[in-house]
Amino acid sequence: MASPDPSKGGPSLPTKLVQKFDLDGHDLPPSPASSSPRNGRKYALATELVYTEHNDQYNSSSVPIYQSATFKQTLSGGGEEYDYTRSGNPTRTHLERHLAKIMNASRALVVSSGMGALDVITRLLKPGDEVVTGLDVYGGTNRLLTYLGKNGGIIVHHIDTTNAECVRDTITDKTAMVLLETPTNPLMQVVDIATIASYARAKNPSAIIAVDNTMLSPMLQNPLDLGADIHYESGTKYLSGHHDLMAGVIAVNDSALGERLYFTINASGCALSPFDSWLLLRGIKTLSVRMEKQQSNTMRIAQFLESHGFRVRYPGLKSHPQYELFHKMARGAGAVLAFETGDIKLSERIVESARLWAISVSFGCVNSLISMPCRMSHASIDPKTRAERNMPEDIIRLCVGIEDAEDLIDDLQRALVQAGAVRVSLDGLQALRIEDGHTVGEAEGAGFGAAASSSS
Numbered sequence: 001m002a003s004p005d006p007s008k009g010g011p012s013l014p015t016k017l018v019q020k021f022d023l024d025g026h027d028l029p030p031s032p033a034s035s036s037p038r039n040g041r042k043y044a045l046a047t048e049l050v051y052t053e054h055n056d057q058y059n060s061s062s063v064p065i066y067q068s069a070t071f072k073q074t075l076s077g078g079g080e081e082y083d084y085t086r087s088g089n090p091t092r093t094h095l096e097r098h099l100a101k102i103m104n105a106s107r108a109l110v111v112s113s114g115m116g117a118l119d120v121i122t123r124l125l126k127p128g129d130e131v132v133t134g135l136d137v138y139g140g141t142n143r144l145l146t147y148l149g150k151n152g153g154i155i156v157h158h159i160d161t162t163n164a165e166c167v168r169d170t171i172t173d174k175t176a177m178v179l180l181e182t183p184t185n186p187l188m189q190v191v192d193i194a195t196i197a198s199y200a201r202a203k204n205p206s207a208i209i210a211v212d213n214t215m216l217s218p219m220l221q222n223p224l225d226l227g228a229d230i231h232y233e234s235g236t237k238y239l240s241g242h243h244d245l246m247a248g249v250i251a252v253n254d255s256a257l258g259e260r261l262y263f264t265i266n267a268s269g270c271a272l273s274p275f276d277s278w279l280l281l282r283g284i285k286t287l288s289v290r291m292e293k294q295q296s297n298t299m300r301i302a303q304f305l306e307s308h309g310f311r312v313r314y315p316g317l318k319s320h321p322q323y324e325l326f327h328k329m330a331r332g333a334g335a336v337l338a339f340e341t342g343d344i345k346l347s348e349r350i351v352e353s354a355r356l357w358a359i360s361v362s363f364g365c366v367n368s369l370i371s372m373p374c375r376m377s378h379a380s381i382d383p384k385t386r387a388e389r390n391m392p393e394d395i396i397r398l399c400v401g402i403e404d405a406e407d408l409i410d411d412l413q414r415a416l417v418q419a420g421a422v423r424v425s426l427d428g429l430q431a432l433r434i435e436d437g438h439t440v441g442e443a444e445g446a447g448f449g450a451a452a453s454s455s456s
């Protein structure tokens, strides 16, 4: 959008150019590219993901990519809806309107990565503000918060956000933001968004509740419906689904908050490019079918590992300690699971023995991935802090794709045998308990460790 933008200080737009749309009762930003059914009907999410409308002059089926940095104006004072792609671009606007629809938001904004989204969100903070967040958070989130703690005058409290009362007791009148991730990456711990939001409203109504929904996507969970002020996620993951782009998505239902976030995006220049906007829009259309297959594969793999004695963390399993809470908030458990072997070297051997499972960071993609978070995605959290936060160094994360489930299980089974992680007998496989590189018996199976608490 070329306007309204307090940073530009230009003349205000003629009324006809800032006409607002009001679809499904939402006060959406002006755009030439509608993304809701003309009749205003709300369809099932699988339909809404695919269904977009736009007013292309040639009725193109695919939304055109406006690969242009600038837009010519009619008047000397400008005033057209688009002037410069950093400020606004029709392809990006179309994607944002489509996302607003599927995220149950009045406004969505897209930026160049998930971390870019968190950077934009944390620029709402000022020195002296306090942030309450979890112990188990994505490594990049921890890195940015640590940076802001050291250089931005922000006080960050890392506490056990799986305990809503603990969050309530940490919130004060200095709390500017409660930053939640659920389920957490990589420990798959579940945070009660609705209860925490109601505690926060009661204790400090001005505190912003921001939820990182990357592990589920809007297909499975809608944080705004659960009381969050900001829903953000890495579009690099499920939304795109093919690991061919980086993107971050932010959604809100408060137009003033949306304007503040847009201001930072335009001021800092981190909005998503037209081509990546188009690619993300294309990825979103297949989210439902991808997720369905990824989830059913993940459930099979989780059951396979658990039935052979591994300690598995997946909220789709009844053994998950927050199974009930999770299913009150979410419509599915996603396609990431973690399991432990009890031995770092053994975990390394398993990861390196896999063939079909690529050793790679990220998740939500059509290809299956395997990694040791302490060595890769969460390596930026120092070992002492990881230990204080009860992060098992041997933990293996599986990010399940859309391949054939039997092939995935077969490859995993072969990797477990090759690595010496299981005893093979006529009765089948049984996970071994390994300590200091020596087999000390058979593993006992599921169960989560307790969480610790710290402040920085």
Ligand SMILES: Cc1ncc(COP(=O)(O)O)c(C=O)c1O
Pocket (backbone or CB within 6 Å): 113, 114, 115, 116, 138, 140, 141, 181, 185, 212, 214, 215, 233, 234, 235, 236, 237, 246, 247, 248
């Ligand atoms: C939970 C979570 N949030 C945010 C991010 C950041 O996303 P991006 O890599 O797109 O910057 C990631 C992964 O990188 C993540 O796993």
Ligand SMILES: N[C@@H](CCSC[C@H](N)C(=O)O)C(=O)O
Pocket (backbone or CB within 6 Å): 138, 140, 185, 360, 361, 362, 363, 376, 377, 378, 380
């Ligand atoms: N080297 C990167 C690691 C990215 S991790 C990506 C993803 N969130 C995951 O959990 O796998 C970095 O240091 O940021």
